[in-house]
Amino acid sequence: MKVIICGAGQVGWQIARHLSGERNDVVVVDNNPDLVRRATDSLDVQGIAGFASYPDVLEKAGARDADMIIAATYSDEVNMVTCQVAHSIFNIPRKIARLRAQSYLTAIYSDLYRRDHMPIDVVISPEKEVAEAALQRLAASSAFDSERFLGGKAQLLGLTIDADCPIVNTPLRQLSDLFSTLRSVVVGIRRDGTLFAPEPGDQLFVGDACYIMVHAEDIPRTMEIFGKAQRKQERVVVIGGGNVGLAVAKALEKSTERIRAKVIERDRKRAEVAADALERTIVLHGDGLDTGLLREAGIERADAVLCVTDDDKTNMLAAVRAKAEGCPMAIALVNDPTMVPLMEPLGVDAYINPRATTVSSILRHIRHGRVRSVYSIGDAEAEVIEAEVLSTSSLSGKTIREIDFPEGVLMGAVMKQGEVIKIKGTTRIEENDRIVLFAMAKDVPEVERLLQVSIDFF
Structure with a gap:
């Protein structure tokens, strides 16, 4: 092409x-x-x-x-x-x-x-994509990364493994035996800075960042199994009132969860535009790094702070300062992927990479086969691909065990006739099924070949 x-x-x-x-x-x-x-x-x-x-x-x-x-x-x-x-x-x-x-x-x-x-x-629209990503991070409060698939019926969660995680040092194959009805699959693990697709004998260690594909109904149980508490977000402070911050604040106003938000914006004109566009949200003019202004915004009583200015360093410092003032959760917008390893030492809970979200949305429209969605992980290290299986695909008619996947590819979820099912080796992939695959970047061409169609090229 x-x-x-x-x-x-x-x-x-x-x-x-x-x-x-x-x-x-x-x-x-x-x-x-x-x-x-x-x-x-x-x-x-x-x-x-x-x-x-x-x-x-x-x-x-x-x-x-x-x-x-x-x-x-x-x-x-x-x-x-x-x-x-x-x-x-x-x-x-x-x-x-x-x-x-x-x-x-x-x-x-x-x-x-x-x-x-x-x-x-x-x-x-980058701002629209980023605002959606920010709302997903707020919804999955214990996850550092999150993306919805299969019409919202499945979700990718990025969770950091802590010392109090009940399944530390447990081989992944045993999770199926321990939790026989749980519809979740660990599809990726980042250990010592390296991302890989795990094998059934691999274990989870403290400090691992793992990516899990979960049935939407099983998210609370999965969080519990991985030692994560779900926090309800009722008060949110948004630092940055530009296109992204404004889009997030508007979405929070429309939310059925009754979330109360306050926006801090240092540029007076932009603050005035935001104040005119928002109905119930209070907009404060000033520097998001100003401790006095953060206290005026009620940062110590807030459930989360969302730092979405157009400067990475400001976002990270504002997140750190908000945490120091007592805010339990901080999310930062970070364009530069080399700054992501600093997140954990600084205590920033989650990040949004605008480049990754925009790249993901563009890739969704240029992948071969009947691809519905693509999500880029890390610095383009891997992709999570949702696709519809057509009769011309080499996957059609085979059980998962029979499919010759490359080493860096794992099946994350399967939806049959509108229902997401628990994956087993004997699960047969059929025409019109929708599947979600995790693939390391080097294996994406092979995944495209497996999904390839003969007539319907796009």
Whole structure:
């Protein structure tokens, strides 16, 4: 597949890394020659320096025979015009654009993206994706990572194994015997900084960060088995009133859980915009690192603090300060994956990686087979892929035991006729089943081959 990626920033670079690693023909376009050089030096991609929306630049990038264009520059308008040029001049079949401005995303204006107007097949909103991720972290208060699958009927939880975890040093195969009705599978373990897919004989040790795929109804029991207490979130302080903070605060206002939120924003104009847009939420103007302001926001009585400014260091320091003032749970927005190992020593409970959430949402639309959802773990180290099994897939008609999965791939969940079932080696995968697979990055191409369809390519 030939793909043109417009924008060689963090998101564009990650998408290029994914796709070039899977032997696609990738061309990266950016008006910053240094970013293009970084991509071509470190990845197996071609690079073109120039403005992505210019027809002659797209022509140089090989737009005439491209299968897909992904417009992920920092400008909404450039992304939109790029898709228009890709359609009108080069007739590129699939066009994905990243758009930030809320006005472009309002549902009542969705006709704008019709094929005869502004032909964009998929619109990705980073702020919307990140706000959704933040709400999921709040809902799973003891998890450092969380994502829903199978229409919300299954959930991926990232849990850190503490000394008081009842199943420390227990081989994973014994968990099935000890908890025979529990619908949960440990699909990934990070130990000493290395992520791997566990085998049945592997044990969980103190300090491990493990990823577990759980039936939604079994989440409370799974938390209990892994020694985690579920805390109810009734008071939340949001530090940062930009697009992400505002989206989270609006969602909390609409929540049926009656969550009370306060927003702290240091930029006066942005604080005023947030105050006008919110009905029940109190907006405080000032620095989220100011202890006096945190106390005014009632940080010691809050159940959680959500630090979502546009600066990683501010988010981490604000999270640490809120914890020091007595807030039991701190979630920080962190763009730089190299800062994630600092989370635990600093006492930050959970993090949101905007790059990973945006990359996940784009990958969802470019995977082969009938892929419903993709979630990228860590620094693109692994993926959790939800897909529908078609009759042309080599999985169809085989039991899980008979499927020749690569070493780094595990079956996390199976849904048959709308019901998520407990996985056994004898479980037969059939046409129209929906499955969730955990796959290390190097094994994703093989998973795609297993899911491959003969006619319905996308």
